[in-house]
Amino acid sequence: MQVKCKLCGTTHEKTESYSPTGKSPYYCSKEEYEEEQVNQIMRKSTFTLLHDDILNYDERQIVVNKKLEQLGKSYGWEIVFKTFKHCENDIKFWIQQKNFDNEYLKINYIMAIITNHINDIYIKYKNEKRQKKENNIYIDIDILNDDFVPNSKNTNDISQFL
Numbered sequence: 001m002q003v004k005c006k007l008c009g010t011t012h013e014k015t016e017s018y019s020p021t022g023k024s025p026y027y028c029s030k031e032e033y034e035e036e037q038v039n040q041i042m043r044k045s046t047f048t049l050l051h052d053d054i055l056n057y058d059e060r061q062i063v064v065n066k067k068l069e070q071l072g073k074s075y076g077w078e079i080v081f082k083t084f085k086h087c088e089n090d091i092k093f094w095i096q097q098k099n100f101d102n103e104y105l106k107i108n109y110i111m112a113i114i115t116n117h118i119n120d121i122y123i124k125y126k127n128e129k130r131q132k133k134e135n136n137i138y139i140d141i142d143i144l145n146d147d148f149v150p151n152s153k154n155t156n157d158i159s160q161f162l
Helices: 030-054 066-075 077-097 103-135 141-145
Strands: 002-004 011-013
Touching: 030 066, 030 077, 066 077, 066 103, 077 103
Parallel strands: none
Antiparallel strands: 002 011
8 A cells, every 4th residue: 555755745655654653644764753753843942932932922922924934944943943042132132122113023123133143053053963973983993003914924825814
């Protein structure tokens, strides 16, 4: 039976795909499913940070912004969340200093601050990830220190290498 991946839309055999419940929806792999779960958590955390901590809205007020969704899709929600955390104090300061005529202008100003800083955070995140990967490389020093002493006999025996 053919099933369709919820994220990318490719079709797979049911036995080759992953489903957390054994029923629909299906994903290409478990890693893809876990990555999607992390993205959803980071998206929710980003909106909670903006809604509760930065704008101080109550439960009935809603924040919807297309620019935020675009940044989340292009950079990933983890980068967007890190950018909000990095710029949180600046955003709060400038919101208090400026007088905005309406909430739309205030949110656009916040998004301008985020847009100006997100690439810097992305580059820093990429460099940290690359350094972590480089630090995890293991070199066996014993192999480098072994001195190879060739056998002076001219035999066709390869037992010395085994």
